[in-house]
Amino acid sequence: MMDLQSVCVLLVLLVSADAHTAPPAGLEEIHNELQQLRNITQEQAMELTALRSRLDCAEQQLKAQREAPKVAFAVSLGSNGLVSTKNSHQKLIYKDVLTNVGNAYSPETGVFKAPVRGVYFIRYTATAPTEGLMSAVLYKNGEVQLTVHEPPAGPGSDTASNGAALLLEQGDELYMQLLPNSHLWDNASHHSTFSGFLLYTM
Numbered sequence: 001m002m003d004l005q006s007v008c009v010l011l012v013l014l015v016s017a018d019a020h021t022a023p024p025a026g027l028e029e030i031h032n033e034l035q036q037l038r039n040i041t042q043e044q045a046m047e048l049t050a051l052r053s054r055l056d057c058a059e060q061q062l063k064a065q066r067e068a069p070k071v072a073f074a075v076s077l078g079s080n081g082l083v084s085t086k087n088s089h090q091k092l093i094y095k096d097v098l099t100n101v102g103n104a105y106s107p108e109t110g111v112f113k114a115p116v117r118g119v120y121f122i123r124y125t126a127t128a129p130t131e132g133l134m135s136a137v138l139y140k141n142g143e144v145q146l147t148v149h150e151p152p153a154g155p156g157s158d159t160a161s162n163g164a165a166l167l168l169e170q171g172d173e174l175y176m177q178l179l180p181n182s183h184l185w186d187n188a189s190h191h192s193t194f195s196g197f198l199l200y201t202m
Contacts, residue, residue: 069116072197073105074098077186082129084183092136092176092184094194102198111175112194114168118201123163124148124176127191128184130156135179138162141172159191165199 077083078096093110105112114120124146128134130153138146148160168174176194178184186192 068201069102069198071102071104071115071120072195073100073102073112074193074195075100075105075107076190076194077184077192078190079186079188081187082183082185083178084132085178085180087180089177089179092178092194094176096188096190098190098193099195109175111173112196114170114172114174116198116201117170118168119165119199120168120196121163121165121199122146122174122196123161124194125159125161125192126150126184127157127159127186128182130154130158133182134158134160134184135182136160136184137177137179138174139177140166140168140174145174157185167202 075094075098076096077092077094083090083092091110093107094105095107097105097107100107102115104115112122122138122145124136124138126134126136126148128150130150132152134148134150136148137144145166146162146164148162150158150160166174174196184192
């Protein structure tokens with residue numbers, strides 16, 4: 001019959017042997033699958049974070065677009081008929097307003113005043129009989145920006161246009177002038193026009 005000391009030694013040996021025994025194959029497969037699921041979950045969490053970041057950026061851009069001022073105008077000399085100059089410049093007053101979103105153009109003064117700092121696309125078209133000179137100039141704060149010019153060319157009519165993207169400061173003023181000894185013509189069909197719109201703020 002074994003004594004108590006021998007039994008204790010045997011139990012210690014059995015426990016030690018069990019601790020070094022490899023886990024069953026089924027448990028190892030479950031462990032591997034769980035690890036794969038953890039990896040997939042981590043990848044999906046990273047992708048979700050990136051998607052949320054892009055969504056936040058898109059929402060901010062959309063909010064900025066909604067809050068940005070809307071500015072656009074299109075005007076015509078209209079039924080003013082023939083406008084002629086002698087020995088001096090003459091500011092052109094486009095009284096027929098086709099579009100004036102933001103009310104930045106004044107049909108009383110013929111001046112477009114930039115409501116915000118930004119890049120604006122400005123364009124104008126001039127029509128006149130070809131018997132005489134046509135020279136129409138776009139000014140910004142008294143400085144020449146764009147010009148159209150047609151020399152006399154006999155009977156008929158000519159149309160010329162010009163346009164550009166201009167960086168305007170808030171309060172900058174744009175207006176058109178007819179140069180000396182020049183003329184311009186329009187009617188209800190809007191041949192001679194002045195237009196522009198805000199591309200983006202700066």
